[in-house]
Amino acid sequence: MERISKDDVKHVAQLAELEFDEKDVEKITTQLDRILDHVANVSSVNTEGVPPTSHILDIKNVFREDIVEESVTQEAALKNAPDEENRGFKVPKID
Amino acid sequence: MEVHYLTAHELKDRLKKREISCTEIVKSIYSRIEEVEDKLNSYIRLEKERALSRAGEVDKLVGDGGEISDFTGIPVAIKDNICTKNITTTCASRILENYISIYNATVVDRLESRNYILVGKANMDEFAMGSSTENSYFGPAKNPWDTGRVPGGSSGGPAASVAAGEAICSLGSDTGGSIRQPASLCGVVGFKPTYGRVSRYGLVAFASSLDQIGPLTRDVEDCAAMLNVICGHDENDSTSIDAEVPDYKSFLAEDMKGMKIGLLKELMAEGIDREVREAVQRTVKLAEDMGGRVEEVSIPSVEYALSVYYIIAPSEASSNLSRFDGVRYGYRNTQARTLREMYRKSRAEGFGDEVKRRIMIGTYCLSAGYYDAYYEKAQRVRTLIINDFKKAFGKFDVLISPTSPTTAFKIGEKIEDPLTMYLSYICTIPVNLAGLPAISIPAGLSAGKLPIGVQIIGNILREDNVLKAAYSLEKAIGFAGRPQL
Numbered sequence: 001m002e003r004i005s006k007d008d009v010k011h012v013a014q015l016a017e018l019e020f021d022e023k024d025v026e027k028i029t030t031q032l033d034r035i036l037d038h039v040a041n042v043s044s045v046n047t048e049g050v051p052p053t054s055h056i057l058d059i060k061n062v063f064r065e066d067i068v069e070e071s072v073t074q075e076a077a078l079k080n081a082p083d084e085e086n087r088g089f090k091v092p093k094i095d
Numbered sequence: 096m097e098v099h100y101l102t103a104h105e106l107k108d109r110l111k112k113r114e115i116s117c118t119e120i121v122k123s124i125y126s127r128i129e130e131v132e133d134k135l136n137s138y139i140r141l142e143k144e145r146a147l148s149r150a151g152e153v154d155k156l157v158g159d160g161g162e163i164s165d166f167t168g169i170p171v172a173i174k175d176n177i178c179t180k181n182i183t184t185t186c187a188s189r190i191l192e193n194y195i196s197i198y199n200a201t202v203v204d205r206l207e208s209r210n211y212i213l214v215g216k217a218n219m220d221e222f223a224m225g226s227s228t229e230n231s232y233f234g235p236a237k238n239p240w241d242t243g244r245v246p247g248g249s250s251g252g253p254a255a256s257v258a259a260g261e262a263i264c265s266l267g268s269d270t271g272g273s274i275r276q277p278a279s280l281c282g283v284v285g286f287k288p289t290y291g292r293v294s295r296y297g298l299v300a301f302a303s304s305l306d307q308i309g310p311l312t313r314d315v316e317d318c319a320a321m322l323n324v325i326c327g328h329d330e331n332d333s334t335s336i337d338a339e340v341p342d343y344k345s346f347l348a349e350d351m352k353g354m355k356i357g358l359l360k361e362l363m364a365e366g367i368d369r370e371v372r373e374a375v376q377r378t379v380k381l382a383e384d385m386g387g388r389v390e391e392v393s394i395p396s397v398e399y400a401l402s403v404y405y406i407i408a409p410s411e412a413s414s415n416l417s418r419f420d421g422v423r424y425g426y427r428n429t430q431a432r433t434l435r436e437m438y439r440k441s442r443a444e445g446f447g448d449e450v451k452r453r454i455m456i457g458t459y460c461l462s463a464g465y466y467d468a469y470y471e472k473a474q475r476v477r478t479l480i481i482n483d484f485k486k487a488f489g490k491f492d493v494l495i496s497p498t499s500p501t502t503a504f505k506i507g508e509k510i511e512d513p514l515t516m517y518l519s520y521i522c523t524i525p526v527n528l529a530g531l532p533a534i535s536i537p538a539g540l541s542a543g544k545l546p547i548g549v550q551i552i553g554n555i556l557r558e559d560n561v562l563k564a565a566y567s568l569e570k571a572i573g574f575a576g577r578p579q580l
Contacts, residue, residue, distance in 0.1 A: 038514055042476050047475035056555075082427035095435055
């Protein structure tokens with residue numbers, strides 16, 4: 001059974017902010033189809049009444065006192081910026 | 096023995112007796128690197144000048160009567176997804192090729208407080224996705240036992256460097272087996288602690304509910320010493336466990352009398368090489384000889400672990416890797432005329448094939464209409480796997496299995512077939528899904544002179560049992576092989 005089509009792959013690529021040329025779409029569709037077909041065996045497991053685990057620990061929000069502490073400086077934050085202007089990150093036109 | 100092949104505890108003894116200086120240790124490591132690195136590609140970046148100058152400082156401290164810790168002057172390789180301030184952290188990706196860390200990971204701060212020496216940043220699969228280190232933008236790392244074969248992955252560099260004498264020990268990360276599987280393939284010790292035992296602050300996230308930092312070392316004693324340094328609560332990681340850290344070295348006793356050991360039935364079946372199964376059987380026999388009580392145990396849900404992992408890990412990765420957009424750091428396509436085009440081209444050109452594949456799987460599994468069937472279903476099956484392990488640990492102190500279904504495979508052998516590559520994690524993945532601590536120790540060599548590893552798994556926060564069993568078995572096995580390079 002085909003689980004994922006070339007059109008699905010193009011749609012998912014858009015969601016993921018990726019792009020593939022036609023040749024790669026073909027290849028990745030085949031690969032994803034095989035992988036999804038393999039992992040789909042989870043659907044045969046009876047999980048009625050079984051809660052999902054998102055995390056193995058009992059996680060709670062952690063709060064700290066609202067006091068000002070040393071943080072990343074503007075200079076350090078901009079150190080790896082591909083482009084900057086007026087001490088901010090510079091990007092192309094927002095479409 | 097050559098200095099570069101000594102353990103950290105042996106070097107500590109020599110430092111204490113003033114038989115050697117830190118500078119001599121560091122020089123010996125770099126001359127070994129000059130000798131073999133061309134054949135191995137264990138490192139993405141070396142920090143020779145910094146290391147030598149640091150060694151000089153440490154020698155002065157020691158000369159002035161400063162304390163000699165377990166890691167004073169010890170050359171350590173750090174996997175290149177762990178942040179080291181003012182030094183690049185590339186994750187073996189083009190997208191982070193020139194990224195310079197602006198802070199230290201907590202584990203690095205802790206090692207620095209012990210006056211360790213950073214040798215360099217070790218090679219890995221891009222963003223820790225892979226089991227062969229072939230997915231590195233900087234070229235594959237090679238296995239020191241046979242340079243035509245992979246060192247395993249994703250911590251292939253950390254494992255190969257320790258095996259070949261290019262570092263005394265190293266730090267890796269383990270999301271589905273990325274410390275234990277390369278340790279197994281390279282004939283060294285690799286430990287993944289309980290999820291949350293070690294702070295992930297400064298580890299570039301892959302799958303946040305599975306990632307854990309851990310040591311790769313030459314023996315179990317060094318492994319325990321490293322755990323003493325890196326384990327413990329950290330206010331910068333809200334998922335780090337706030338529990339007292341025991342002295343892990345205190346568990347290093349040759350004592351398996353009465354220890355209840357479960358041999359994992361599902362991981363001793365077809366699909367696991369005969370030689371690997373035989374090595375595990377021999378190890379189990381040694382445990383029995385020392386008074387361990389071994390029984391077979393079945394964890395039926397293990398059958399689904401690979402599927403659960405390859406839904407959950409890519410899903411978390413697709414979310415974590417959305418931060419790489421060419422805006423604040425990393426590679427940017429400069430031809431793009433609009434923001435969206437810049438995002439897409441930067442990511443398409445910056446990420447390698449396997450990373451893109453995982454982002455695609457994850458995005459698909461989380462997308463409308465598929466979330467329930469894939470992601471949520473996998474999370475429910477994950478609960479069943481956890482419950483099965485809980486049940487087993489009601490009866491056993493530790494569980495034992497192979498670490499990898501095969502010895503090191505040939506470079507190129509599996510790279511075109513992602514699903515076959517994924518299968519090399521079959522023994523290690525269930526452990527991450529359940530958050531358990533586990534070690535891989537060398538159990539011998541195959542007929543083809545390649546290392547075979549055995550995995551010992553403990554219950555949550557029961558690193559003590561794992562270390563005790565590993566230490567006892569290590570002594571009984573007496574693995575002393577060295578790769579011929």
